[in-house]
Amino acid sequence: QVQLVESGGGLVQPGGSLRLSCAASGIGFSIYTMGWYRQAPGNQRELVARITSSGGTNYKDSVKGRFTISRDNAKNMVYLQMNSLKPEDTAVYYCNAVSMTRNYWGQGTQVTVSS
Secondary structure (H helix, E strand, O other): OOEEEEEOOEEEOOOOOEEEEEEEEOOOHHHOEEEEEEEOOOOOOEEEEEEOOOOOEEEOHHHOOOEEEEEEOOOOEEEEEEOOOOHHHOEEEEEEEEOOOOEEEOOOEEEEEOO
């Protein structure tokens, strides 16, 4: 059974930091491209950051320089370090795992940036 379980969300003030974690099980983790997406109310789900099996990364323009995605293949974990958070970063953040033939999603974790 495939599971992607996110954690680390919460309420943070503008300018603060959070670190999201995603624990993957039931997949050959190292071959998957792992991503973080987010969806705010009334908006479509959008890609925030992605890391390939070889460690290549790409980011949504508005988070470049503030967010960092990383992975630990030994632990089947992917992380999203979020710094200098802004109110517009408020959303549900989802972990995604994609291969040539499979696409999996986690249940999401809420991130709220507000004073």
